[in-house]
Amino acid sequence: MVNPVLLIVVPLGLAFAIPLFGFISKRIEKYIPTVAMLFNLIVSLLLIPKALQQPIVVSIGGFPPPFCINLVAGPVGILFSAIIALVGLLVSIYALDYIKEGAATEKYHTLYLLLLVGATGVVLTGDIFNLFVFFEILCISSYALVAYSGDKAGIESAVKYLIQGTIGSALLLIAIALLYGLFGTLNMADIARNIDSVSPISVFVPLVLFITGLGVEAAIFPLNAWLPDAHSSAPSSISAILSGIAIEVGIYAVARVVFTIFGAQSIFLFLVFLGLVTLLIGEMCAFSQRNIKRLLAYSSIGQIGLILFALGIATHSGVVGGLFQIIAHTLSKALLFLTVGYMIYRTGSLEISTLEGMGRRMPLTSLAFTIGAFSLVGLPPFAGFPSKFLIVRAALITQEPLFVVLIALVLLGTIIEGAYFLRIIQVLYFKGTQEHKSTNAQVKREEAPIIALIPIFILMLLILIIGIYPKLVTGVLNSAAGEFLNRIEYIKAVLG
Amino acid sequence: MRRIISILLLGIVALGIILSISKIPFGIPKSKVGKFYIDNGVKETGATNIVTSVVVNYRGFDTLGEVTILFIAALGLGAVLSTRKNKVERKIEPASLILRTGCRFLFPLILLFGTYIFIHGHLTPGGGFQGGAIIASAFLLIYLGCRERRISERGTKLIESLGGLIFVVVGLAGLVISGYFLRNFLPKGIPNLLFSGGIIPIIYIAIGFKVGSELAGIIDNLMEESG
Amino acid sequence: MIYYLGAFGLIFIGLYIVLVKHNLIKVIIGLSILDTGINLFLISIGFVKKGTAPIFSRPGLKAIRMVDPVPQALVLTAIVIGVAVLALALSLAIRLYQHYGTLNLRKIKEQKW
Numbered sequence: 001m002v003n004p005v006l007l008i009v010v011p012l013g014l015a016f017a018i019p020l021f022g023f024i025s026k027r028i029e030k031y032i033p034t035v036a037m038l039f040n041l042i043v044s045l046l047l048i049p050k051a052l053q054q055p056i057v058v059s060i061g062g063f064p065p066p067f068c069i070n071l072v073a074g075p076v077g078i079l080f081s082a083i084i085a086l087v088g089l090l091v092s093i094y095a096l097d098y099i100k101e102g103a104a105t106e107k108y109h110t111l112y113l114l115l116l117v118g119a120t121g122v123v124l125t126g127d128i129f130n131l132f133v134f135f136e137i138l139c140i141s142s143y144a145l146v147a148y149s150g151d152k153a154g155i156e157s158a159v160k161y162l163i164q165g166t167i168g169s170a171l172l173l174i175a176i177a178l179l180y181g182l183f184g185t186l187n188m189a190d191i192a193r194n195i196d197s198v199s200p201i202s203v204f205v206p207l208v209l210f211i212t213g214l215g216v217e218a219a220i221f222p223l224n225a226w227l228p229d230a231h232s233s234a235p236s237s238i239s240a241i242l243s244g245i246a247i248e249v250g251i252y253a254v255a256r257v258v259f260t261i262f263g264a265q266s267i268f269l270f271l272v273f274l275g276l277v278t279l280l281i282g283e284m285c286a287f288s289q290r291n292i293k294r295l296l297a298y299s300s301i302g303q304i305g306l307i308l309f310a311l312g313i314a315t316h317s318g319v320v321g322g323l324f325q326i327i328a329h330t331l332s333k334a335l336l337f338l339t340v341g342y343m344i345y346r347t348g349s350l351e352i353s354t355l356e357g358m359g360r361r362m363p364l365t366s367l368a369f370t371i372g373a374f375s376l377v378g379l380p381p382f383a384g385f386p387s388k389f390l391i392v393r394a395a396l397i398t399q400e401p402l403f404v405v406l407i408a409l410v411l412l413g414t415i416i417e418g419a420y421f422l423r424i425i426q427v428l429y430f431k432g433t434q435e436h437k438s439t440n441a442q443v444k445r446e447e448a449p450i451i452a453l454i455p456i457f458i459l460m461l462l463i464l465i466i467g468i469y470p471k472l473v474t475g476v477l478n479s480a481a482g483e484f485l486n487r488i489e490y491i492k493a494v495l496g
Numbered sequence: 497m498r499r500i501i502s503i504l505l506l507g508i509v510a511l512g513i514i515l516s517i518s519k520i521p522f523g524i525p526k527s528k529v530g531k532f533y534i535d536n537g538v539k540e541t542g543a544t545n546i547v548t549s550v551v552v553n554y555r556g557f558d559t560l561g562e563v564t565i566l567f568i569a570a571l572g573l574g575a576v577l578s579t580r581k582n583k584v585e586r587k588i589e590p591a592s593l594i595l596r597t598g599c600r601f602l603f604p605l606i607l608l609f610g611t612y613i614f615i616h617g618h619l620t621p622g623g624g625f626q627g628g629a630i631i632a633s634a635f636l637l638i639y640l641g642c643r644e645r646r647i648s649e650r651g652t653k654l655i656e657s658l659g660g661l662i663f664v665v666v667g668l669a670g671l672v673i674s675g676y677f678l679r680n681f682l683p684k685g686i687p688n689l690l691f692s693g694g695i696i697p698i699i700y701i702a703i704g705f706k707v708g709s710e711l712a713g714i715i716d717n718l719m720e721e722s723g
Numbered sequence: 724m725i726y727y728l729g730a731f732g733l734i735f736i737g738l739y740i741v742l743v744k745h746n747l748i749k750v751i752i753g754l755s756i757l758d759t760g761i762n763l764f765l766i767s768i769g770f771v772k773k774g775t776a777p778i779f780s781r782p783g784l785k786a787i788r789m790v791d792p793v794p795q796a797l798v799l800t801a802i803v804i805g806v807a808v809l810a811l812a813l814s815l816a817i818r819l820y821q822h823y824g825t826l827n828l829r830k831i832k833e834q835k836w
Contacts, residue, residue, distance in 0.1 A: 003671065003677070012560070012564065012664060017657060018657075019653045019654070019657045020658070058676075059676065060556065060557045061554060061677070061678050061679055062674065062675075066528075066529065068555075069554075069556075103578045104578045107572075107574055111572065117564070129555075130558055133558050136565055140811065143572065144569075144576070144811060147818075148575055152823070156822075159747070159812070159816070166754050166757075169804075170734075170754075170758065173801060177764055177768055177794075178513075178516050180527070180793075180794070180797075181517075181520035181526070181768040184529060185528065198519065202516050205513060498743060503739070510731070510735060522724050522727065522767070523772035524772075525788075525791065530791035533793065537777075537792075538779055544778060544780065545778045546777035546778065547777060547778075547792045547795045547796055550793060550795075551796045555796055558800050561800075562800045562803050565803065565807045566807055569811050570810075572814070573814045577817065688779075688780075714810055721817055
């Protein structure tokens with residue numbers, strides 16, 4: 001059995017060694033993130049059978065659990081680290097050609113690998129201060145990567161993201177200090193065991209500070225002012241990683257804190273409303289956008305609202321629906337950003353109207369964009385359909401009239417989403433054929449390069465497969481939902 | 497308008513935190529984890545400075561994360577500041593004789609002091625980060641005093657990578673030998689001697705060099721900006 | 724008790740500066756003050772009255788009353804994280820000034836709706 005620590009430590013060691021490889025030969029530096037993520041993917045897939053039976057608890061340093069840092073690789077942790085490794089691998093293959101050679105490309109690849117290490121660390125850890133440290137690794141590398149291209153928009157977005165992110169981290173640290181003062185320990189399972197020994201008023205403030213601090217990175221409603229700027233000004237491969245991994249890891253952290261540490265039953269309804277408001281505001285703002293990447297960024301906000309809504313329902317099928325939506329959103333949004341990257345590179349502009357006629361110039365890329373868009377909206381043979389279906393069904397099974405009203409509003413959001421994506425697809429395929437009628441025979445097929453088409457093709461395939469056979473992933477998702485909802489099992493697995 | 501809203505918001509946050517802090521008594525030993533570390537720290541790790549044994553041994557994973565964050569900051573700074581197209585060559589005015597001689601005289605003494613602090617990290621207050629910061633301040637003194645000298649960038653990159661890699665490799669050696677990452681597998685020795693504490697001095701020396709060269713690299717990047 | 728009040732004073736001054744001021748350098752200084760306040764808060768949680776530093780400097784020293792070592796380890800990490808964010812923020816401020824010519828956050832609003 002492989003030790004889950006290797007999921008974090010081997011990519012970290014390779015990242016430290018990238019400058020040393022650079023002394024030998026400058027050309028192998030860009031292949032190291034690909035190698036590291038391939039290793040992570042293989043190890044995560046190998047660990048899935050063992051993690052489904054019983055969460056693997058590894059203690060760092062060999063001391064007994066409350067007195068050391070421990071990693072808990074349960075179904076949730078291994079599922080998330082497999083997703084991170086898969087999307088990281090595909091986007092790193094895409095970036096082999098997308099990021100042009102310049103003065104600082106080895107810094108890009110090192111920062112990229114460290115972002116993924118931070119994300120993997122957040123999902124595997126079992127200790128709140130360790131969560132803070134890995135969360136900071138994730139945030140700081142994303143600040144640096146948003147500013148990577150060095151143009152006006154990038155630097156301005158990075159500054160605003162940095163200021164808001166740092167306030168969030170500061171609130172998170174205050175919450176950790178309050179929890180340590182109240183309970184005398186930093187281990188998640190230990191705090192979860194003793195959470196009832198103090199009055200609910202005194203844990204209310206740390207809970208609110210946790211949700212606010214983690215919510216800045218997870219893009220929950222009032223705290224997501226940084227997201228449209230940051231995701232639209234970053235290079236497209238980084239936008240794919242930020243939208244696909246960073247905000248999902250933020251939502252995971254919120255879910256871990258609310259479900260496992262605090263077990264707070266009373267706050268779930270508030271989270272449902274917050275998710276709904278985030279969803280509606282995200283979709284409505286996306287509808288009126290003319291800049292394609294800003295539109296995709298607002299759509300990410302909407303999807304995070306939907307995921308929060310599903311997790312807030314807090315029944316078994318609700319949590320399974322939320323986790324399935326996370327998988328579907330990660331794959332679809334990454335596909336959308338990767339295809340848009342090369343489209344923008346060919347036309348040189350971010351406006352939607354300049355994408356006219358792309359259906360002829362870049363047929364495979366436009367097909368991929370269409371599949372990604374349909375999957376996000378939730379149409380049948382693609383991955384978005386089972387997830388949305390599960391969420392709707394979970395809301396209706398609760399048999400409370402409030403949830404029926406809320407799910408109607410969620411479906412309204414989905415309709416708005418369908419409207420703007422269909423508008424883009426119409427521009428891609430049907431507009432512009434009037435002007436090009438005369439040069440119909442000579443429309444140049446300038447497709448994206450092969451090395452960028454490989455990850456796009458694999459993502460399309462995965463979306464189709466998961467959409468047609470959702471049973472492939474529902475086994476893992478059921479155990480994962482069980483881990484979130486069942487705190488006592490978690491505490492027993494860690495502390496014995 | 498913005499002031500009023502922010503003062504209101506801060507007032508609510510203040511009220512909340514003060515409500516929560518009133519449940520935490522001041523000045524009483526309240527943490528069972530802390531008590532465990534004080535009672536068993538010297539026996540289990542061999543270092544007499546309990547804060548060091550907590551930082552490197554019990555919570556060594558956090559220290560690994562912290563070293564990574566400093567690495568990211570140095571890389572990010574280098575990436576952002578490297579996109580300057582026109583390098584304006586400004587004339588560097590040499591410093592006076594007293595300043596130059598004084599800086600060159602103090603430089604090895606400060607380096608020695610920094611090295612003393614991180615080598616004795618497990619016996620006296622101090623450690624890798626503190627010693628590394630002192631070493632970087634020695635380099636800053638050279639930048640301010642003898643203004644023509646510059647650090648070689650290849651050297652800082654090499655030491656940085658080697659430092660981080662040594663930390664990870666020592667942890668992996670613990671994994672291979674005894675099945676737990678970062679386990680203290682070297683003999684612990686007699687407390688209060690320089691050669692005690694197992695892997696703790698090795699890790700701290702690696703961290704000291706890494707932090708020193710990293711902060712010196714950051715200072716070098718910022719100095720290049722101003723010409 | 725005075726340590727808690729001092730830490731909170733610093734935290735609130737830092738938050739007020741970040742929310743209200745428009746000059747970018749002042750905002751960055753506010754972030755730094757916020758970090759210092761939080762570190763002070765963390766250490767004062769571990770304080771024990773009439774306790775000494777947790778270092779067994781002489782062999783045979785008994786642990787009578789020692790300060791909690793865990794918050795000190797946490798603060799070591801938090802200080803380094805604060806320095807890293809500060810370094811990155813300052814480099815972004817340099818580039819921002821070169822692109823826009825001003826550091827006033829109200830004027831740097833090119834990313835519109």
